[in-house]
Amino acid sequence: MNQPSWSPPDASKAGATLETFILEGMFQVPGATGMFTSLLNQISLACKLITGRVRRAGLADVLGWTGETNVQGESVQKLDIIANETMLAVLKRRGHCMGVASEELDNAVLFPQARGGYLVVVDPLDGSSNIDVDVSIGTIFGILRMKPETPLSEESFLVSGRNYAAAGYVIYGSSTVLVLSTGKGVHGFTWDPGAGEFFLSHENIRCPTRGNIYSVNEGNTARWTPGVKRWVDHVKQENKADGRPYSHRYVGSLVADAHRTLLKGGIFAYPADKKSPKGKLRLLYEANPMAFVFEAAGGRATTGKGSVLDIVPTELHQRVPLIIGSKHDVETFEEFAKQDPEGA
Numbered sequence: 400m401n402q403p404s405w406s407p408p409d410a411s412k413a414g415a416t417l418e419t420f421i422l423e424g425m426f427q428v429p430g431a432t433g434m435f436t437s438l439l440n441q442i443s444l445a446c447k448l449i450t451g452r453v454r455r456a457g458l459a460d461v462l463g464w465t466g467e468t469n470v471q472g473e474s475v476q477k478l479d480i481i482a483n484e485t486m487l488a489v490l491k492r493r494g495h496c497m498g499v500a501s502e503e504l505d506n507a508v509l510f511p512q513a514r515g516g517y518l519v520v521v522d523p524l525d526g527s528s529n530i531d532v533d534v535s536i537g538t539i540f541g542i543l544r545m546k547p548e549t550p551l552s553e554e555s556f557l558v559s560g561r562n563y564a565a566a567g568y569v570i571y572g573s574s575t576v577l578v579l580s581t582g583k584g585v586h587g588f589t590w591d592p593g594a595g596e597f598f599l600s601h602e603n604i605r606c607p608t609r610g611n612i613y614s615v616n617e618g619n620t621a622r623w624t625p626g627v628k629r630w631v632d633h634v635k636q637e638n639k640a641d642g643r644p645y646s647h648r649y650v651g652s653l654v655a656d657a658h659r660t661l662l663k664g665g666i667f668a669y670p671a672d673k674k675s676p677k678g679k680l681r682l683l684y685e686a687n688p689m690a691f692v693f694e695a696a697g698g699r700a701t702t703g704k705g706s707v708l709d710i711v712p713t714e715l716h717q718r719v720p721l722i723i724g725s726k727h728d729v730e731t732f733e734e735f736a737k738q739d740p741e742g743a
């Protein structure tokens with residue numbers, strides 16, 4: 400008999416949904432209560448709902464500005480509000496989240512009746528300025544373990560990124576991909592709209608040790624320190640042996656620039672500058688989750704002066720410089736940043 404020339408696609412991953420993956424993780428932890436698992440599932444549910452709203456935004460009359468500005472002084476888009484309310488409603492529902500700190504809210508929302516000892520930090524819709532022009536946007540999240548026996552308050556959120564139990568992001572791009580780390584490895588799950596599930600698509604992501612792309616808003620050049628200016632000149636110089644000049648890519652949605660950097664290597668930098676001397680990106684729900692993911696993937700995350708994950712925040716919406724990417728490329732940035740005088 401002739402051998403068939405066609406073989407069916409590999410079906411071994413057919414059951415590898417995000418939910419199954421999270422459950423399998425739980426079974427490996429003796430005595431797990433299921434609350435952390437439940438929380439991760441609720442975050443993924445909120446992101447499923449948000450991706451639906453993002454995909455239909457142009458039809459559902461939810462593009463554009465609400466007319467409001469948020470605590471950061473930035474214009475609030477209609478989808479920012481929808482994403483924020485979706486996330487809060489879903490997290491409150493199951494009672495396993497003790498509180499949420501969101502980019503969209505001046506103060507943290509606390510749920511004292513909840514059980515579980517976990518808090519969530521979230522930027523529900525990152526890259527708002529890209530919504531109306533159909534460029535990739537995302538959701539960034541982190542799950543924090545509350546210190547045992549401590550009272551629940553806004554202070555509970557003011558712990559370093561080393562206390563995060565999990566972090567990740569969802570990119571609403573050419574496809575919707577959820578990237579998650581619980582500290583051991585980083586995995587990506589692609590949304591299948593037909594099945595209504597995230598399926599494992601990027602197993603054990605490792606950030607390449609070096610890349611050839613730099614990602615920075617060069618419109619800020621005049622505001623940079625001499626060290627940052629010299630670093631950008633360096634990556635643009637011709638040096639074949641060293642793989643320079645690097646290519647430049649900058650989307651302006653952290654999720655999109657970070658996702659490309661995680662998969663392809665290179666560096667994303669939003670350093671401190673004269674306009675934003677403390678940096679622009681928010682520590683709790685932008686910088687820390689990204690730093691957590693990059694470190695778990697073998698990459699590096701720094702402010703230029705020290706590790707992002709070691710910073711103990713003093714306020715909810717604290718800003719920091721953020722430089723993430725391939726280990727080699729971030730170390731090169733640090734060499735240049737070191738040359739800046741203190742306070743520059």
Ligand code: AFP
Binds near residue numbers: 473526527652680
């Ligand atoms: P939004 O969620 O407020 O749009 O935040 C965008 C962002 O915080 C981050 O996603 C980008 O990397 C960064 O700002 C872009 O900033 P510039 O427009 O100053 O380059």
